[in-house]
Structure formats: structure tokens, C-alpha cells
Amino acid sequence: METVELRFQYTQSEYIKAERQYLISSKTIHKYDIALVAVFLLLSVIYMLFSSFSVFSILIFGLIIVVTALGSYLYILMPILKFKQTAKYHEEYTLVFSKENIKFKTQSIDSEVKWDIYSALWESHDFYYLIQAPRLYTLIPKRVFKDLNEKQLFEEIAQSRVKTTKHV
Known part of the structure; x- marks a missing residue:
């Protein structure tokens, strides 16, 4: 996996x-x-x-x-x-993406969510937005990827699990 x-x-x-x-x-x-x-x-x-x-x-x-x-x-x-x-924006995040789910871990959060809560993946020059609902999204800065391969694997996983992909 x-x-x-x-x-x-x-x-x-x-x-x-x-x-x-x-x-x-x-x-x-x-x-x-x-x-x-x-x-x-x-x-x-x-x-x-x-x-x-x-x-x-x-x-x-x-x-x-x-x-x-x-x-x-x-x-x-x-x-x-x-x-x-918002305290959670000041914490260190660990996110683990797989085709089955996403694991979120911070000092105050330890959860596992299914991909079906997200309806779209938006991509900008600096960020990925995993969209749940209007004004509700998970923000992933592109700077956090180790290399191009890791970024491409993330895109493959996300695009296989969400309905819509949009460049913004």
C-alpha cells in the first residue's frame, strides 16, 4: 500500500x-x-x-x-x-494519505477520515485544497513535499478518490 x-x-x-x-x-x-x-x-x-x-x-x-x-x-x-x-493552525501536522483514508495527527487531533468527505481537489501554484464544503477545506502547502515523486503520488491518490480536480 x-x-x-x-x-x-x-x-x-x-x-x-x-x-x-x-x-x-x-x-x-x-x-x-x-x-x-x-x-x-x-x-x-x-x-x-x-x-x-x-x-x-x-x-x-x-x-x-x-x-x-x-x-x-x-x-x-x-x-x-x-x-x-485558531490554535490548530499553530500546531505541527502529520498527514498520511493512502487510497483508503487520510490520517491526521497534531498535538490536539488524532483521527482517520475517509476520502468520501472530500468532493474536490483544487491546485494552485503554492497549495492543494481538499474541499469538503464551501469554506471548509484541508490546506496542504506544496513546499512540504520532499520531491516531485512524492507530490505526483499524492496527486494520483487524491485524484483517484475525489470527484473533481480544478486548477485555481
């Missing part, structure tokens, strides 16, 4: 990068959202000036500010807070 054993610990910058990448790839946030917000912000300021600061123009401007703040929180602040406040 072929297995791939990975040992790693997330770094804060790596986790934040992965979480932000996931937000874009999952279409929670779109790449063009920043440009769209800038256009709406500009239009609302122009409208406010031309309408002599009418109540409606001020409400529109306020709404755009709130949406901008929420988007900024989701993309900028939430990944940082999530990493800092």
Missing part, C-alpha cells in the same frame, strides 16, 4: 495567502470587486455633490462605505484573525 506522509506547520503569511486565494477561487470575492467599489464610490461622491448632499445620496455613499468595510474585513482582516485565534 503506497502512502504519502507529510509533516508541516503553517506559517502566518502562508495561511493568509492561501485563505485569500481561496476567497477569490471560490468566488466569495471577485477579482474585479475592488475596481467596482472604486467606481461606485466615485459615482456616489459625484452624485452627492450634484444633489447638494441629499439624504438619498448620503445613504448611498454610506451603504458603499459599509460594503467596502465588509469586503475589506473579509479579505484583509479575517484571514489574519482566523490564523491568530
Whole structure:
């Protein structure tokens, strides 16, 4: 039985990068959202000036500010807070992948899960995401593979067990 054993610990910058990448790839946030917000912000300021600061123009401007703040929180602040406040992200992980199951071991976790909890494998330049559900995934940094053969074996095992593979 072929297995791939990975040992790693997330770094804060790596986790934040992965979480932000996931937000874009999952279409929670779109790449063009920043440009769209800038256009709406500009239009609302122009409208406010031309309408002599009418109540409606001020409400529109306020709404755009709130949406901008929420988007900024989701993309900028939430990944940082999530990493800092979640103890498991600071532990060393040992993951063992086989065609039958995945073994997770950390200081606080010792479990074995079946592959059927995962529906997809997403691959980016730096990470693999084993997707369970929206906003629920197992993150595997590519830096933890010893060599290309180990990475290819992981891909073979994962692709044989999940329904969908996607490059993000």
C-alpha cells in the first residue's frame, strides 16, 4: 500500500495567502470587486455633490462605505484573525494519505477520515485544497513535499478518490 506522509506547520503569511486565494477561487470575492467599489464610490461622491448632499445620496455613499468595510474585513482582516485565534493552525501536522483514508495527527487531533468527505481537489501554484464544503477545506502547502515523486503520488491518490480536480 503506497502512502504519502507529510509533516508541516503553517506559517502566518502562508495561511493568509492561501485563505485569500481561496476567497477569490471560490468566488466569495471577485477579482474585479475592488475596481467596482472604486467606481461606485466615485459615482456616489459625484452624485452627492450634484444633489447638494441629499439624504438619498448620503445613504448611498454610506451603504458603499459599509460594503467596502465588509469586503475589506473579509479579505484583509479575517484571514489574519482566523490564523491568530485558531490554535490548530499553530500546531505541527502529520498527514498520511493512502487510497483508503487520510490520517491526521497534531498535538490536539488524532483521527482517520475517509476520502468520501472530500468532493474536490483544487491546485494552485503554492497549495492543494481538499474541499469538503464551501469554506471548509484541508490546506496542504506544496513546499512540504520532499520531491516531485512524492507530490505526483499524492496527486494520483487524491485524484483517484475525489470527484473533481480544478486548477485555481
